[in-house]
Each structure stands twice: as C-alpha cells, then as structure tokens.
Amino acid sequence: MRNNIGQYTNTISPLTLEDRTLRSNTLILAEVGSGKTNLACRIRNFAIDNDVPTIYFDFNNSFEEEIELRYKDEHFNYIKFEESDIFDAEFTKLTAQKKHIYMAVDPKYFTNKKDIQSRLTKTMSQNILLQNYYFFFHDIDNLNGFYTKFEDFLLYLLSFSHLQKFGFTFLAQPHSTFESQQLKLLFTFLYLGRCSNTNYFNTAVIKTLKKNEFYYQYRTAHQTLLFNAIKTNIVKIDEYILED
DSSP: OOOEEEEETTSSOEEEOOHHHHHSOEEEEOOTTSSHHHHHHHHHHHHHHTTOOEEEEETTOOOGGGSOGGGOSTTOOEEEOOSSHHHHHHHHHHHHTTOOEEEEOOGGGSOOOTTOOOHHHHHHTOHHHHHHOEEEEEOOOTTTTGGGSHHHHHHHHHHHTTTOSSOEEEEEOOOGGGGOHHHHTTOSEEEEOOOSOTTGGGOSGGGSOOTTEEEEEEEOOOSSGGGOOEEEEEEEEOOOOOOO
C-alpha cells in the first residue's frame, strides 16, 4: 500500500494517507514547480491501491505525448474531451469497465451562463462517475481562460460534492477565488505550497517553501462541519518516480 507519502518536518512521524482521504476533498494550491503534480500522483496511487477507479481532468488540454511519465503506468487510459458521439462511445466504454481515465479538457467547453449546463458538465456528473470514481481536477494554466468559465464549473462542484461517493482533489495555481470562505469549506485537506503573494490564505510561511514542501492544513474528523478543529503542519512530500 503506497500510503506513506512523506514526512512532517517538525516530528519523526511519516505523513500517511488514510481511508478518510478518499472520502473527503483535497485542495493542492501552489505556484508552478512546487510539486502539485507529484502530490496528486501520490494520492492517485493510494486510490488505485484501494481499488477505487480514478478520473483525472487535465484542463490544460494536453496531448498524450505532453503528459508526465509518472502518470503513464499500467492504469493510464488517455482520452481528449470532444462534443461528439465518438467521444461519448469511447468514454462510456472506459467507465463501464471502471478504467482509470486521464482526460484532457479544454475549458472552453464550459458555459459561463448560470441557466445553461454545458455538455462537459453533464459528462462529468454522470452517475457512474459519482458512484464509483475519485476525481482529480488539474487547473494547470489558470490564466488561459479557465476562470472565465469558472462559474459553471463552481456550480457543478457545489452540487456534485453532495452526491458523490468519494471525494476529489483539486490542483491549482494561487488565485483569489480560493480565498473564499464558502469555497474553502468544500475542502477537508489543504496542501498550500510556495506562493509569492502572502495574501493567499493569510500566511507568510508559504512564501519560503521549497519544492514538494507544503503548509498542510486539515479539519479533524467530527460530526459537525462548523466546529471541526483545524490542524496545521509543514510537510515534505517524497518525489514519485514511475518504475519500469
């Protein structure tokens, strides 16, 4: 079981993933090169080891040859989103077999109108996904139009977070959107990596962090959301390299 993913910097205890990680939502927020993808790979491996199928949405719309090798293991199944019957048939085949999916997505397919649900949103909120899959949302280039379509996507997140069986992980570069108190309540686990803007989450610590170091915050398990104690530590995530 690949649940040991790193180390707390102020104690000898290892940083381990538990079943609760699969049931709750995680935010990984940091600048380029801070180790977001490495941490996401660690969480993905943990889901795979627990026989939970995963779907990874790459909002940079990457071609297959551009994707990091660490994702290209025996569970890698690449598909690029299109509004076509051919895509629907291929996607249905993958989900029916509960295959792990890496899906390249152009954010232009989201709608920016409140009363219109995009075909992309409908695809992502299929019951077979909500009932069986752990989701990863990778906003790789947030200056490339993603947040102009974010309203449709945010409404989707808010609605489907109450319907899904498993949690999800969202990876992003720093953006004022994530400072919203309402949005932060979506997440139980927050990994905040290097951010040069000290306004993000109101801490100067994250400005000095090195690659694969995160300001780790999590809400303790409790029956009521509003009164959960928040724990904070600095953690160092082990570098994951795909073995041949």
